[in-house]
Amino acid sequence: MKDSLEKYPDLTMAEKLLPLYKQMGEYTDAIWQLHGDFFSPMEKFREHGFRAEIAEIIRKMGGVCDEILTVFETDK
Numbered sequence: 001m002k003d004s005l006e007k008y009p010d011l012t013m014a015e016k017l018l019p020l021y022k023q024m025g026e027y028t029d030a031i032w033q034l035h036g037d038f039f040s041p042m043e044k045f046r047e048h049g050f051r052a053e054i055a056e057i058i059r060k061m062g063g064v065c066d067e068i069l070t071v072f073e074t075d076k
């Protein structure tokens with residue numbers, strides 16, 4: 001996305017999408033940090049707090065996905 005913005009500065013969609021894609025990357029990193037590994041031990045998934053943290057991050061990601069779709073729908 002950043003390369004597209006640099007090559008095509010008049011591409012307003014890329015300018016709007018770049019921060020949203022960065023946010024998605026930050027949320028993905030947050031999940032990886034929370035997991036601590038590719039497959040977290042099942043004991044962690046039995047803890048309500050652990051599941052609640054993951055669910056909150058996923059809800060935030062869903063909101064960003066909605067924003068991304070809005071950009072695609074409105075910047076045609």
